[in-house]
Every structure is written in structure tokens, then in C-alpha cells.
Amino acid sequence: xxxxxxxxxxxxxxxxxxxxxxxxxxxxxxxxxxxxxxxxxxxxxxxxxxxxxxxxxxxxxxxxxxxxxxxxxxxxxxxxxxxxxxxxxxxxxxxxxxxxxxxxxxxxxxxxxxxxxxxxxxxxxxxxxxxxxxxxxxxxxxxxxxxxxxxxxxxxxxxxxxxxxxxxxxxxxxxxxxxxxxxxxxxxxxxxxxxxxxxxxxxxxxxxxxxxxxxxxxxxxxxxxxxxxxxxxxxxxxxxxxxxxxxxxxxxxxxxxxxx
Ligand SMILES: Nc1ncnc2c1ncn2[C@@H]1O[C@H](COP(=O)(O)OP(=O)(O)OP(=O)(O)O)[C@@H](O)[C@H]1O
Numbered sequence: 001x002x003x004x005x006x007x008x009x010x011x012x013x014x015x016x017x018x019x020x021x022x023x024x025x026x027x028x029x030x031x032x033x034x035x036x037x038x039x040x041x042x043x044x045x046x047x048x049x050x051x052x053x054x055x056x057x058x059x060x061x062x063x064x065x066x067x068x069x070x071x072x073x074x075x076x077x078x079x080x081x082x083x084x085x086x087x088x089x090x091x092x093x094x095x096x097x098x099x100x101x102x103x104x105x106x107x108x109x110x111x112x113x114x115x116x117x118x119x120x121x122x123x124x125x126x127x128x129x130x131x132x133x134x135x136x137x138x139x140x141x142x143x144x145x146x147x148x149x150x151x152x153x154x155x156x157x158x159x160x161x162x163x164x165x166x167x168x169x170x171x172x173x174x175x176x177x178x179x180x181x182x183x184x185x186x187x188x189x190x191x192x193x194x195x196x197x198x199x200x201x202x203x204x205x206x207x208x209x210x211x212x213x214x215x216x217x218x219x220x221x222x223x224x225x226x227x228x229x230x231x232x233x234x235x236x237x238x239x240x241x242x243x244x245x246x247x248x249x250x251x252x253x254x255x256x257x258x259x260x
Pocket of ligand 1: 019020026027028046047048049050051052053054055
């Protein structure tokens with residue numbers, strides 16, 4: 001059953017994505033329908049090659065599907081021009097990537113406010129201070145990315161995503177390059193953004209522990225949603241992944257880090 005439109009931050013409807021033609025054709029998404037409700041933290045999991053990144057990229061307007069539709073809030077992305085898509089990504093979506101994607105020549109503070117600066121918007125100072133305080137990076141704002149640890153860089157990337165108060169934040173393996181302590185910090189921040197500030201977060205992850213921070217875990221196999229779990233613990237997620245991995249048609253569960 002689908003939720004009423006106002007409650008939905010992002011929606012995929014019968015989304016299909018086909019790469020290549022003829023014998024080399026790959027059905028990366030084979031008809032995915034899913035709602036991502038406002039104020040919820042969702043993790044997308046599945047074996048390597050199951051379509052997780054493709055789904056997220058289509059949802060976030062970074063890629064277009066072969067058929068089906070995606071909407072962010074009430075906006076259907078299907079017929080947007082490139083320019084409208086760019087503005088939508090800039091103004092309504094926050095991104096946290098595995099590789100941090102910070103601009104090396106800018107300070108942490110400049111990186112955090114960059115999307116707002118480009119949009120000609122000013123950061124709400126109270127909200128900026130709240131985010132920075134919560135992330136514990138107040139004393140790092142003048143540093144460049146090369147002067148920060150991986151965990152600190154990812155916290156800066158989280159701050160960049162949060163400061164503009166986007167409708168939805170997408171994370172593609174946001175903890176894929178972090179040690180377990182920094183992973184825990186970043187996941188706690190995303191969790192708090194949802195629980196305390198009503199944010200909507202969707203991440204792709206291979207890590208059952210990371211997925212256990214989510215309210216809902218959606219499992220993909222062969223380009224289709226095969227299961228959803230609510231508030232699962234890491235053991236339950238691990239067990240389910242193991243079963244999926246042992247399904248002959250799946251491509252195998254890879255722990256390899258994935259670059260965007
Ligand atoms: N640009 C592309 N051209 C051709 N095939 C592609 C392309 N991108 C992805 N695919 C294929 O589509 C399928 C889904 O890929 P996708 O990257 O979405 O999977 P994933 O679940 O994110 O995998 P991983 O966990 O390894 O990152 C795979 O079979 C992949 O080889």
C-alpha cells in the first residue's frame with residue numbers, strides 16, 4: 001500500500017533500468033516500486049550487482065530510468081529538463097558519498113556552505129551552529145579536507161547535507177571508507193537527524209551494523225525488492241543477507257568498497 005503523497009519524500013514506481021542491448025543486456029532495475037516516507041531512515045541492501053546504486057542514483061536524479069517514474073515530494077522527475085534537475089538536486093536533496101566529495105581547496109566551513117552559496121541562500125545561523133555543535137567539528141571549520149581525518153571529512157560532508165535542510169538526504173555507502181568508530185559517529189548523526197530533526201535519510205550500505213541504525217531495511221536482489229524489515233538488529237540483517245547471498249541467481253555479496 002502506498003502512503004498519501006504529502007507523507008512521501010521520494011517514490012519509485014515500477015522503475016526499470018536496462019543497460020546495454022541484446023546478449024549483453026542487464027536489467028539493473030526490474031520494476032521497483034517503493035515509497036520513502038518523510039522522517040524515516042531507510043537502508044537499501046542487497047548482493048553486489050543487485051541494483052542498489054542504480055536505484056539510489058535514479059531516486060536522487062543522478063541517473064534516469066529506462067521506464068517507470070520517480071518523484072521527490074510531489075515533483076515527478078520524469079519530464080524535468082537538465083536545468084530543472086540540477087536545481088532540484090541543489091535545493092531539495094542532500095548527498096553524502098563514500099568518497100566524501102569535498103572540495104580540497106576550500107575550508108570545512110566553505111565546503112559546508114557551498115551548496116547554499118551557489119544557490120545564493122544564507123545559512124540559518126542557529127541551525128548551522130546546531131549542526132556543527134552536534135557533529136563536533138566547531139574547532140575544525142578553518143581546516144582544509146587534507147588536514148582532517150576521514151571521519152572528520154565525512155562529518156563535514158554530513159554537515160553540508162544537513163545545513164540546507166533538504167527534503168531528503170541520500171547516502172551512497174556513507175561509511176564505506178571509515179573505521180568502525182568513525183562509522184558509528186556518522187551513523188549516529190544521520191540517526192539523530194531523523195529522530196531529533198525530522199530529516200528523511202536513505203542510504204545504500206553493505207554493512208548490517210550500519211543498516212541496523214535505520215527504521216527500515218529494503219533488500220534488493222536481481223533488480224527487485226525482495227524483502228523489507230522494520231527496526232531489525234544487525235544479526236537479523238546479517239542472517240537475511242546470508243540467505244540472499246546463497247540464492248543461486250544473486251550475484252554474490254561483496255564487501256568491496258564501491259566508488260560512485
Ligand atoms: N553503466 C553501466 N553499464 C552497464 N551495466 C551497468 C552499469 N552500471 C551498473 N551496471 C550493472 O547493473 C547492475 C546493477 O548495478 P549496481 O551498481 O546498481 O549494483 P549494486 O547493488 O549497487 O552493486 P554493488 O553492491 O557492487 O555496488 C549490475 O549488474 C551492474 O553490472
